[in-house]
Amino acid sequence: MSTFLSLRILALEAIRCPRRTLSTTSRWSGDPWPLPHTPQHLSNTQTPSDIPPPTPIPRPGESTETLRARLIYQSRKRGTLESDLLLSTFARDHLKQMDETELKEYDKLLDEPDWDIYYWATEGRTPPERWAKSSVLEKLTIHAKNEGKVVRKMPPL
Numbered sequence: 678m679s680t681f682l683s684l685r686i687l688a689l690e691a692i693r694c695p696r697r698t699l700s701t702t703s704r705w706s707g708d709p710w711p712l713p714h715t716p717q718h719l720s721n722t723q724t725p726s727d728i729p730p731p732t733p734i735p736r737p738g739e740s741t742e743t744l745r746a747r748l749i750y751q752s753r754k755r756g757t758l759e760s761d762l763l764l765s766t767f768a769r770d771h772l773k774q775m776d777e778t779e780l781k782e783y784d785k786l787l788d789e790p791d792w793d794i795y796y797w798a799t800e801g802r803t804p805p806e807r808w809a810k811s812s813v814l815e816k817l818t819i820h821a822k823n824e825g826k827v828v829r830k831m832p833p834l
Contacts, residue, residue: 713801714799722793730789730805732788751787761831762831763795763817763820765831766829766832767817768832769832775813779812782812786817798818800818
């Protein structure tokens with residue numbers, strides 16, 4: 678009998694009579710990708726409190742138009758679809774009306790971790806003291822509530 682044929686027979690026997698049983702441990706039965714706002718996701722995405730806030734990259738001489746364009750791009754390219762959708766639609770709707778002070782505050786907000794921004798905006802977590810009285814985060818929270826029930830999709834780049 679050829680090697681190919683004997684390997685084929687072994688493969689067919691393995692399919693008919695599997696020797697390995699499925700694992701029933703909680704490690705394997707848990708959802709590897711929990712949905713946002715579930716307790717498991719909230720606990721997995723918590724940023725440790727001992728980590729200092731991020732320091733922004735200094736950009737001396739950046740014009741307001743360049744700052745606005747950069748913030749639009751950074752709002753769109755976050756890394757998680759939830760943050761991308763929330764922040765890119767917020768940027769599309771609000772950045773044109775913001776003055777330079779608000780734009781710089783929004784720039785600092787974008788330096789925070791994605792899931793923190795998402796849960797602060799959707800009121801899944803309370804923001805830290807440095808963001809508690811932020812007008813930009815307040816606008817983002819109102820935007821996230823979507824009281825007009827607007828169907829949102831990613832804006833074009």
